[in-house]
Amino acid sequence: MPILRYLGHSACEIVEGDVRILIDPFLTGNPAATESAEDFHPTAIILTHAHNDHFGDTLEISRRTGAPVVAMHEISDWLIERGVNSHGMSTGGGHTFEWGWVKLTAAWHSSTYITTDGRLLPMGTPAGVLLRLGDRVLYHAGDTGLFGDMSLIGRIGIDLAMLPIGDNYTMGPDDALEAVRLLQPRLVAPIHYNTFPVIAQDGEAWARRVTETLGLPAVAPRPGGEIRY
Numbered sequence: 001m002p003i004l005r006y007l008g009h010s011a012c013e014i015v016e017g018d019v020r021i022l023i024d025p026f027l028t029g030n031p032a033a034t035e036s037a038e039d040f041h042p043t044a045i046i047l048t049h050a051h052n053d054h055f056g057d058t059l060e061i062s063r064r065t066g067a068p069v070v071a072m073h074e075i076s077d078w079l080i081e082r083g084v085n086s087h088g089m090s091t092g093g094g095h096t097f098e099w100g101w102v103k104l105t106a107a108w109h110s111s112t113y114i115t116t117d118g119r120l121l122p123m124g125t126p127a128g129v130l131l132r133l134g135d136r137v138l139y140h141a142g143d144t145g146l147f148g149d150m151s152l153i154g155r156i157g158i159d160l161a162m163l164p165i166g167d168n169y170t171m172g173p174d175d176a177l178e179a180v181r182l183l184q185p186r187l188v189a190p191i192h193y194n195t196f197p198v199i200a201q202d203g204e205a206w207a208r209r210v211t212e213t214l215g216l217p218a219v220a221p222r223p224g225g226e227i228r229y
């Protein structure tokens with residue numbers, strides 16, 4: 001049974017046996033993070049998109065550990081140009097790695113990256129992530145607005161869905177509730193909230209609302225907290 005550790009904002013570490021997967025490892029400069037980048041030795045890093053609050057410490061962690069970065073083609077090409085081990089994919093494509101299966105889904109958002117010298121680089125389109133480790137499927141929605149095709153994404157049978165609820169840049173609590181209705185996951189948890197004042201939300205109240213209105217289990221771990229799924 002995989003264990004997901006919520007690292008604050010949208011960063012998660014998923015551990016299943018010897019496999020350790022990092023998604024959107026924004027740790028340095030993340031006011032919600034309880035750990036630092038050098039604590040991690042992942043098998044692979046998966047990125048939903050290139051915004052700096054998701055790309056985070058990807059370069060440092062991958063260069064130090066050699067962990068491959070699974071990301072949209074444009075991000076992957078940029079990483080490979082810089083000597084970083086990376087596997088490019090695109091929307092709707094799945095791939096089986098030695099350690100598990102990944103499919104990138106659609107997400108309604110954008111995907112730019114600000115370099116250390118302040119340049120804004122376009123990095124293709126953003127994605128959500130389906131990750132199967134063992135027989136369990138995680139859906140990490142990345143940053144996105146609500147869209148009806150979430151009902152198609154849910155047909156795979158999602159064991160745990162991590163959904164943004166922060167509003168302003170992504171779905172807010174009401175739309176995220178509708179997303180749960182479309183996805184019908186076995187368990188759901190909120191992400192991308194409370195890191196900055198503009199995305200302040202009550203995650204525990206939202207989780208209660210999911211259970212009360214949809215009858216589905218929901219949890220809101222604090223940064224550093226774990227979910228077994």
Ligand code: ZN
Pocket residue numbers: 049051054109110143
């Ligand atoms: Zn974003």
